[in-house]
Amino acid sequence: MRLTPDAWIFWEHGFFKLNATLVFTWALMAVMVLGAALITRRLVTGHQRSRWQNLLEMVVTTIVGQIKDVGLKEPRRYLGFLGTLFLFIGAATLATVIPGYEPPTASLSTTVALALCVLVAVPLFGISGQGLAGYLASYMRPTPIMLPFNLISEMSRTLALAVRLFGNMMSGAMIIAILLSITPLVFPIVMTALGLLTGMVQAYIFTILAAVYIAAATRNGEAAPGP
Amino acid sequence: MLIDWFTVGAQVVNFLILVWLMKRFLYQPVLSAIAAREQNISDELADAARTKAQAHQQQDAFEKKNQAFDEQRAALLSKAIDEANAERSRLLVEARKNAAQASSDQAKALIDETQRLHDDLVRLTQEQVYDISRRVLADLASVSLEQRACEVFIQRLRSLDDRAREALSTALKVASPQAPALLRSAFELPVAQQNAIQTAIDECFGQTIALEFQILPELVSGVALSVNGLKVAWSIADYLEAISTTLQARLSKTEPV
Numbered sequence A: 001m002r003l004t005p006d007a008w009i010f011w012e013h014g015f016f017k018l019n020a021t022l023v024f025t026w027a028l029m030a031v032m033v034l035g036a037a038l039i040t041r042r043l044v045t046g047h048q049r050s051r052w053q054n055l056l057e058m059v060v061t062t063i064v065g066q067i068k069d070v071g072l073k074e075p076r077r078y079l080g081f082l083g084t085l086f087l088f089i090g091a092a093t094l095a096t097v098i099p100g101y102e103p104p105t106a107s108l109s110t111t112v113a114l115a116l117c118v119l120v121a122v123p124l125f126g127i128s129g130q131g132l133a134g135y136l137a138s139y140m141r142p143t144p145i146m147l148p149f150n151l152i153s154e155m156s157r158t159l160a161l162a163v164r165l166f167g168n169m170m171s172g173a174m175i176i177a178i179l180l181s182i183t184p185l186v187f188p189i190v191m192t193a194l195g196l197l198t199g200m201v202q203a204y205i206f207t208i209l210a211a212v213y214i215a216a217a218t219r220n221g222e223a224a225p226g227p
Numbered sequence B: 001m002l003i004d005w006f007t008v009g010a011q012v013v014n015f016l017i018l019v020w021l022m023k024r025f026l027y028q029p030v031l032s033a034i035a036a037r038e039q040n041i042s043d044e045l046a047d048a049a050r051t052k053a054q055a056h057q058q059q060d061a062f063e064k065k066n067q068a069f070d071e072q073r074a075a076l077l078s079k080a081i082d083e084a085n086a087e088r089s090r091l092l093v094e095a096r097k098n099a100a101q102a103s104s105d106q107a108k109a110l111i112d113e114t115q116r117l118h119d120d121l122v123r124l125t126q127e128q129v130y131d132i133s134r135r136v137l138a139d140l141a142s143v144s145l146e147q148r149a150c151e152v153f154i155q156r157l158r159s160l161d162d163r164a165r166e167a168l169s170t171a172l173k174v175a176s177p178q179a180p181a182l183l184r185s186a187f188e189l190p191v192a193q194q195n196a197i198q199t200a201i202d203e204c205f206g207q208t209i210a211l212e213f214q215i216l217p218e219l220v221s222g223v224a225l226s227v228n229g230l231k232v233a234w235s236i237a238d239y240l241e242a243i244s245t246t247l248q249a250r251l252s253k254t255e256p257v
Helices: A020-040 A051-070 A075-097 A108-130 A132-140 A144-182 A187-218 B005-141 B145-158 B162-173 B191-205 B236-254
Strands: A009-013 A016-019 B181-185 B211-215 B222-227 B230-235
Touching: A009 A020, A016 A020, A016 B005, A020 A051, A020 A075, A020 A108, A020 B005, A051 A075, A051 A187, A051 B005, A075 A108, A075 A144, A075 A187, A075 B005, A108 A132, A108 A144, A108 A187, A108 B005, A132 A144, A144 A187, B005 B236, B145 B191, B145 B222, B145 B230, B162 B191, B162 B222, B162 B230, B191 B211, B230 B236
Parallel strands: B181 B211
Antiparallel strands: A009 A016, B181 B222, B222 B230
């Protein structure tokens, strides 16, 4: 039994290797991009539109609404990053219903990569939002003594993001694998359904937490009116 | 080790590529479509609001026109009523005038008819009296009515009182063959009677009087001497005058009011 799809290696040459994480990631990317391209190729602006267009519009507007609810003033600016986070993690979870599929998010490498993206994106959005000085000053609020704690907080929350998602996804896949070996008929289906729910919740949590971090970085001055 | 750093790097690149691709193929087209539809809806709403405002304006204008039309109609109706009343009054006055004229004409026609009837009655009575008198005289005395009328005239002439005689004498003095005194009778007097009358007049006034004999049927049966506005006469007309007065009184009593 593999603990992570990273261990499922198709090809390897020195540092480079082609493992199941990358392959399933590309497959997901292909399906998502091709599906979106196919649907958005025939978008209409009238009152009568296809159910697929309705679905995409519903998904996009819901994500925009969630980002706005978090407190980000210009949700469309963050839609590309946060929306893709949610859709990728959600799609990776939904695909677990396909036999033989292993979600890339069950790989700690993937979750670390996503957490690193968040780690980098937060200061970038923060700096573009309130300037370099303003963003750096936010680490010394309320007092400069808090600087190391803030830095530790950055690191620990990034690690928490990565491990939380990995743990949930990996455990779900592991439970299903174990149950398949014990009771191959009913329980795996129930646990797969539970895994779908858990995965969607994790996608939501990951995205919302990233949005909260970005919101905290972009409006740090506004959020700290004084002692 | 659970973390493969090559995979981490590859996944970061994959994720960034996916972000770009999703922006390119999902978010932008969908958001553009939504924005376009919202713009369409906004345009339609604005158009509807504009159309509504226009409709309100047209409604206001129509209501104003309606009001003006009602006022104009009321004014025209009032004017027509006034004109009709004036015409009615004029026609009533004219009708009353015509009725009064007709009534007057009717009354006049009635009076004329009464007069004509009266005249006819008088003439008929005269003729009857004359005829009866003539027959009576002829049967009783073998004397013609004309002869007796001349005798009565001569007798009346001779029995004139002095004042009348004087006045008549004065008037007869101016009579001449050019302007003779007129002696009128209803019938043509025979020569003997003409002579008798001439003689009687000459004797009464002591002079020869120029006479001109004329026939006047209206006298019915009688003789009248007239000169210079004075007159001496005898005729059945005098009796008939009394009958006429009596009949007139009787007729006026029987006329409808």
